[in-house]
Amino acid sequence: MMDSKLGGRAVVVGGSIAGLLAARVLAEFFTRVDVFDRDDIPELPVPRRAVPQGRHIHFLQEAGRKCFERLFPGFTDDVLAAGGVEFDPGRGLVWHIGGGYTRKTTTDYRMLWATRPMFEWCLRRRVGAIGNVTITPGRAVQDLITAPSADRVVAVEVDDPETGRTTRIDADFVVDARGRGSAVASWLAKAGYGQVPSDEVKVNIGYATRIYRRTAIDWERASLGVQPTAPDTRAAMIVPVEGDRWMVTLTGWSGDLPPSDPDGFLAYAKSLAAPDIFEAIQDLEPISDIVTHRFPAGLRRRYERMSRFPDRLVVMGDAITSYNPAYGQGMSSAAMQAHDLRDTLLHSGLDRTAQRFFKRAARSIDIPWSVAVGGDFRFPATEGRKPFGTDLANRYLARLQRGMHHDEKLVHAFGRVINLERSSASLLAPSIVLRTLRAAG
Numbered sequence: 432m433m434d435s436k437l438g439g440r441a442v443v444v445g446g447s448i449a450g451l452l453a454a455r456v457l458a459e460f461f462t463r464v465d466v467f468d469r470d471d472i473p474e475l476p477v478p479r480r481a482v483p484q485g486r487h488i489h490f491l492q493e494a495g496r497k498c499f500e501r502l503f504p505g506f507t508d509d510v511l512a513a514g515g516v517e518f519d520p521g522r523g524l525v526w527h528i529g530g531g532y533t534r535k536t537t538t539d540y541r542m543l544w545a546t547r548p549m550f551e552w553c554l555r556r557r558v559g560a561i562g563n564v565t566i567t568p569g570r571a572v573q574d575l576i577t578a579p580s581a582d583r584v585v586a587v588e589v590d591d592p593e594t595g596r597t598t599r600i601d602a603d604f605v606v607d608a609r610g611r612g613s614a615v616a617s618w619l620a621k622a623g624y625g626q627v628p629s630d631e632v633k634v635n636i637g638y639a640t641r642i643y644r645r646t647a648i649d650w651e652r653a654s655l656g657v658q659p660t661a662p663d664t665r666a667a668m669i670v671p672v673e674g675d676r677w678m679v680t681l682t683g684w685s686g687d688l689p690p691s692d693p694d695g696f697l698a699y700a701k702s703l704a705a706p707d708i709f710e711a712i713q714d715l716e717p718i719s720d721i722v723t724h725r726f727p728a729g730l731r732r733r734y735e736r737m738s739r740f741p742d743r744l745v746v747m748g749d750a751i752t753s754y755n756p757a758y759g760q761g762m763s764s765a766a767m768q769a770h771d772l773r774d775t776l777l778h779s780g781l782d783r784t785a786q787r788f789f790k791r792a793a794r795s796i797d798i799p800w801s802v803a804v805g806g807d808f809r810f811p812a813t814e815g816r817k818p819f820g821t822d823l824a825n826r827y828l829a830r831l832q833r834g835m836h837h838d839e840k841l842v843h844a845f846g847r848v849i850n851l852e853r854s855s856a857s858l859l860a861p862s863i864v865l866r867t868l869r870a871a872g
């Protein structure tokens with residue numbers, strides 16, 4: 432923690448994963464940090480209204496887990512103490528990808544499984560324990576207020592439930608973490624800063640999830656995953672979560688949406704490229720209804736490309752980039768952005784913070800965004816700007832995935848990329864190219 436602060440009060444709009452991570456960082460630099468969320472925040476780790484995606488599988492990638500650990504040492508232990516499950520994916524995950532099963536191998540990273548509400552609950556407990564942070568639920572931020580010169584944000588207007596009006600709260604710094612629906616882009620346009628350039632990739636994905644009772648874990652089959660090989664559009668995972676439960680999520684690409692009725696759910700599972708998930712759930716006891724979620728498109732807002740932007744305001748989490756969830760990147764990217772914010776404040780203080788942060792964050796967002804967008808264009812129905820060389824890269828990746836059926840080194844290399852520990856470029860190292868070219872077919 433810093434001895435002298437950069438400012439008096441910082442405000443975070445949105446108290447979900449990105450907002451809570453931001454609050455932890457701001458607590459180092461400001462005397463007081465106020466987090467406002469419009470939702471009612473439940474006492475227990477259960478799904479909440481404003482975060483409907485919280486009912487579906489959420490994977491915290493290794494790079495994200497390490498970012499959480501650096502901000503909250505012992506975070507993994509918190510999740511495990513609350514019933515989360517950890518294992519080496521090389522041994523515990525039975526993974527059908529590229530038309531076959533990956534070879535089993537011991538890796539140097541872990542998979543940490545819990546529900547999305549549990550990750551958020553563990554995070555909120557840690558942030559709530561920071562002396563200069565106050566989290567206030569049930570209060571929506573309605574507006575951002577700039578200085579008369581319009582060069583920076585100086586306050587927010589927050590709902591006041593007592594008066595039924597809004598209250599102005601002055602702030603030396605504001606983080607917008609209102610999720611994908613954040614109103615910052617439309618506020619900027621209305622306030623005369625111009626349109627935010629954005630990239631959109633339409634994937635038309637659907638999720639269907641059901642919870643089952645768990646009695647025991649076979650550590651060689653702690654989790655099962657089936658990935659589609661285009662033109663097949665159906666994926667699924669079964670993972671252990673807290674409360675001795677299995678979470679089963681079916682995912683359909685390009686409008687091939689999984690159904691919400693029990694017979695349809697089972698039939699969809701039976702139609703996957705590998706039988707494991709259908710065979711597993713056939714014998715399990717369901718303990719929830721089936722819930723569904725639709726995700727139309729990945730959306731990246733390019734704040735770093737705006738010629739005018741008010742200082743002392745930054746945007747984080749899904750509000751800046753909402754990734755196709757099938758790659759499980761959003762929470763990890765938010766954690767990387769929290770480190771970007773910390774580095775910006777540490778090195779440059781409050782000097783052109785917004786500009787410097789967006790530049791830095793753009794670099795850390797590039798890694799997950801390029802993995803997701805590249806993968807999205809495996810499917811012919813995907814719409815959007817396809818980066819140059821994507822088809823060639825996907826043919827190479829398809830071959831590499833076939834190589835993973837027998838080559839441990841390829842499993843390690845690919846695992847590091849999807850866990851955001853290395854960029855996709857690492858898969859072009861000569862030793863990996865050679866092994867990939869040797870792969871059958």
Ligand SMILES: Cc1cc2nc3c(=O)[nH]c(=O)nc-3n(C[C@H](O)[C@H](O)[C@H](O)COP(=O)(O)OP(=O)(O)OC[C@H]3O[C@@H](n4cnc5c(N)ncnc54)[C@H](O)[C@@H]3O)c2cc1C
Pocket residue numbers: 444445446447448449450467468469470481482484485487488489490491492570571572573608609610611638724726747748749750756757758759760761762763764765
């Ligand atoms: C189906 C699905 C599956 C996913 N799976 C994964 C996964 O496996 N791994 C992963 O890392 N990510 C995954 N994600 C993404 C992940 O859910 C998000 O990246 C993560 O929740 C971080 O979001 P956030 O904090 O930016 O926003 P959100 O979680 O959307 O929260 C926004 C918050 O802002 C509040 N808010 C909104 N408006 C206001 C206002 N005016 N005033 C005050 N508060 C406001 C809301 O109440 C809410 O609490 C998935 C997403 C989906 C849709």
